[in-house]
Amino acid sequence: MTSANRVTLKGTSVVIEGNDIDTDRIVPARFLKEITFENMGNYLFYDVRFNEDHTQKSHPLNDPKNQKATIMIVGKNFGCGSSREHAAQAILRFGIQTIIGESFGEIFAGNCKSVGIPVLTATPETLASLKKTLEENPSTSVTIDLVDKTAVLENHSFPISIVEAWRQAFLNGSWNALSILKANTDKIRALDASLPYKF
Amino acid sequence: MSKNTLYDKVWDLHKVATLPTGQDQLFIGLHLIHEVTTPQAFASLKEAGVPVLLPKRTFATIDHIIPTQNQQRPYQDPQAELMATTLEDNVKKFGIQFFDTTTQRQGIVHVIGPELGITRPGMTIACGDSHTSTHGAFGSLAFGIGTTEVGLILETQTLPLSRLKVRRITVNGTLQKGVYAKDVILKIIQVLGVKGGIGYAYEFAGSVFENMTMEERMTVCNMSIEGGARIGYVNPDETTFTYLKDREFTPKGHAFEDAKIYWKSIASDNDAVYDDVVTIDGNTIQPMVTWGVTPGQSASVTDLIPSPESLPEDARKNAEEAYAYMKLKPGMSMQDIPINVAFVGSCTNSRISDLREAAKILKNHKVHPNVKMLIVPGSQPIKKQAEAEGLDQIFKAAGAEWRDAGCSMCLAMNPDKLIGDEICASSSNRNFMGRQGSPTGRTLLMSPAMAAAAAIAGHVTDVRTYL
Numbered sequence: 001m002t003s004a005n006r007v008t009l010k011g012t013s014v015v016i017e018g019n020d021i022d023t024d025r026i027v028p029a030r031f032l033k034e035i036t037f038e039n040m041g042n043y044l045f046y047d048v049r050f051n052e053d054h055t056q057k058s059h060p061l062n063d064p065k066n067q068k069a070t071i072m073i074v075g076k077n078f079g080c081g082s083s084r085e086h087a088a089q090a091i092l093r094f095g096i097q098t099i100i101g102e103s104f105g106e107i108f109a110g111n112c113k114s115v116g117i118p119v120l121t122a123t124p125e126t127l128a129s130l131k132k133t134l135e136e137n138p139s140t141s142v143t144i145d146l147v148d149k150t151a152v153l154e155n156h157s158f159p160i161s162i163v164e165a166w167r168q169a170f171l172n173g174s175w176n177a178l179s180i181l182k183a184n185t186d187k188i189r190a191l192d193a194s195l196p197y198k199f
Numbered sequence: 200m201s202k203n204t205l206y207d208k209v210w211d212l213h214k215v216a217t218l219p220t221g222q223d224q225l226f227i228g229l230h231l232i233h234e235v236t237t238p239q240a241f242a243s244l245k246e247a248g249v250p251v252l253l254p255k256r257t258f259a260t261i262d263h264i265i266p267t268q269n270q271q272r273p274y275q276d277p278q279a280e281l282m283a284t285t286l287e288d289n290v291k292k293f294g295i296q297f298f299d300t301t302t303q304r305q306g307i308v309h310v311i312g313p314e315l316g317i318t319r320p321g322m323t324i325a326c327g328d329s330h331t332s333t334h335g336a337f338g339s340l341a342f343g344i345g346t347t348e349v350g351l352i353l354e355t356q357t358l359p360l361s362r363l364k365v366r367r368i369t370v371n372g373t374l375q376k377g378v379y380a381k382d383v384i385l386k387i388i389q390v391l392g393v394k395g396g397i398g399y400a401y402e403f404a405g406s407v408f409e410n411m412t413m414e415e416r417m418t419v420c421n422m423s424i425e426g427g428a429r430i431g432y433v434n435p436d437e438t439t440f441t442y443l444k445d446r447e448f449t450p451k452g453h454a455f456e457d458a459k460i461y462w463k464s465i466a467s468d469n470d471a472v473y474d475d476v477v478t479i480d481g482n483t484i485q486p487m488v489t490w491g492v493t494p495g496q497s498a499s500v501t502d503l504i505p506s507p508e509s510l511p512e513d514a515r516k517n518a519e520e521a522y523a524y525m526k527l528k529p530g531m532s533m534q535d536i537p538i539n540v541a542f543v544g545s546c547t548n549s550r551i552s553d554l555r556e557a558a559k560i561l562k563n564h565k566v567h568p569n570v571k572m573l574i575v576p577g578s579q580p581i582k583k584q585a586e587a588e589g590l591d592q593i594f595k596a597a598g599a600e601w602r603d604a605g606c607s608m609c610l611a612m613n614p615d616k617l618i619g620d621e622i623c624a625s626s627s628n629r630n631f632m633g634r635q636g637s638p639t640g641r642t643l644l645m646s647p648a649m650a651a652a653a654a655i656a657g658h659v660t661d662v663r664t665y666l
């Protein structure tokens with residue numbers, strides 16, 4: 001995947017209520033048996049979106065008005081649990097470009113960064129007023145500005161936070177870290193040789 | 200900011216550079232891989248036509264999708280077979296040592312690393328699996344990563360990372376009879392919460408940890424991630440060194456003595472500074488069981504399922520959701536929860552000591568007629584050892600199924616699954632909705648001995664009445 005910078009993101013939002021939503025819920029383990037990430041978007045929240053006979057349940061992601069949403073608003077500890085990048089890939093491939101929540105599982109947040117999804121945090125108060133505005137007018141589009149660290153909708157501007165190193169990486173397009181890591185290959189080889197343990 | 204802790208020392212030793220983003224580029228001394236989280240990473244290398252930079256620092260096994268009953272190739276599940284052949288092709292192409300079943304060293308990645316002496320103190324260890332924290336029991340910085348990061352390690356042996364804060368969790372006192380390492384970590388998670396560890400590495404200390412075996416320390420470190428902490432570790436000591444001596448990959452003779460000097464040097468200093476300190480009284484910990492859908496929704500076996508009013512306000516909504524999913528009622532006695540399945544296994548509790556504890560309980564008893572019990576050793580060597588001790592005979596005589604090594608019903612990517620809304624007494628680490636293979640299946644986390652006692656009784660019960 002190539003890196004491109006992410007300075008502003010604009011779109012409509014979908015709200016996923018609840019805390020401690022784990023990566024098993026985001027993509028159940030039975031869908032991890034594929035050797036590519038290609039189809040992951042189809043499996044996003046599968047068991048909470050579909051019955052065992054594949055008919056739809058009521059879920060915000062099944063709501064036709066949310067099909068084009070590019071911003072996902074979540075609660076606390078979203079993405080806790082397993083390291084499966086499939087969870088971040090499913091969200092990306094569903095069409096989501098950024099997630100705003102109160103807190104995130106750490107490995108999940110790192111995976112989102114790896115695939116190019118900025119993970120943003122906001123205070124419970126900010127999230128509540130964001131959600132309130134969106135409830136009143138679900139089609140309102142939100143603009144995320146990573147320079148100012150704000151989410152702007154209608155005439156309100158809400159403060160958001162992001163890990164500073166990740167913000168830098170998104171602003172300068174280096175969120176795919178491969179080339180900057182590779183640039184230090186000589187130092188890597190030297191450290192390999194000097195470490196007090198080998199195999 | 201922490202200072203002079205094991206975390207700080209090992210980090211500094213592995214730092215390659217400071218990146219333009221302000222993060223550190225950290226060298227990963229040991230990379231462990233398995234079939235599920237690597238195919239896409241290898242595919243990127245192949246597409247770019249680049250090699251693995253330091254293939255000797257990566258080791259592979261197969262654990263998640265492997266059947267535990269019929270390991271005949273090709274596997275009956277074509278997707279599992281494709282995952283296996285993909286890994287086989289990749290390790291061959293890139294020159295990575297692979298512990299497949301023919302080596303007699305195959306097993307769950309977090310079980311075999313320590314067992315083979317590959318995992319040692321003072322390392323940085325990463326694996327595309329969140330329970331990599333297990334290896335912290337040896338005094339290493341070990342953490343789970345995603346597939347893109349697996350690819351970064353394969354290509355550069357490094358990752359861009361930010362330092363965590365360090366919280367020292369001291370558990371003092373002596374554990375009561377019938378209270379195990381599993382109960383200690385479930386208690387820690389109950390106290391600090393499932394998100395309490397976000398942003399932290401956990402250093403486990405105090406007399407309870409000093410007196411633990413390595414296998415017990417692994418059980419605790421394994422579930423650090425369930426408490427939100429990506430890393431959990433115990434400072435290395437004589438128990439660590441004795442465990443490691445004479446293992447296949449452990450340095451021998453003089454090299455062992457030299458290694459020991461290094462291992463001792465990276466332990467946290469007496470005057471180390473921590474970002475946070477928590478103390479828990481080990482004397483009062485009871486056997487623990489989860490009643491909900493996060494590992495923090497737990498109670499002592501002698502307690503009642505808590506009422507929503509007794510929980511902090513922000514936990515109530517989750518609790519309501521959990522009661523509904525679990526089909527359990529607040530106020531009900533934990534010991535009245537019936538079970539249909541008992542599972543002893545997983546990287547949390549599938550080591551020889553876990554099997555011995557389960558066997559002690561099952562000896563001269565029968566698994567309840569309403570219960571199906573599965574016992575799945577963590578590795579081929581553990582299976583062999585258990586059979587040499589006759590544990591398999593005890594399990595079979597009790598009516599339990601004795602399987603081959605793998606992750607099995609911990610996450611049910613192989614044929615071992617719950618059916619419908621079956622409820623399982625499980626020695627694994629996650630009770631998330633649908634975790635054990637059925638979208639409506641239910642999981643109760645507990646120690647292997649408690650799972651064995653529940654299997655006999657047909658419901659959750661206090662293992663102490665069987666001791």
Ligand code: SF4
Binds near residue numbers: 263547605610627628
């Ligand atoms: S036993 Fe369970 S938790 Fe451990 S590595 Fe396997 S699937 Fe993951």
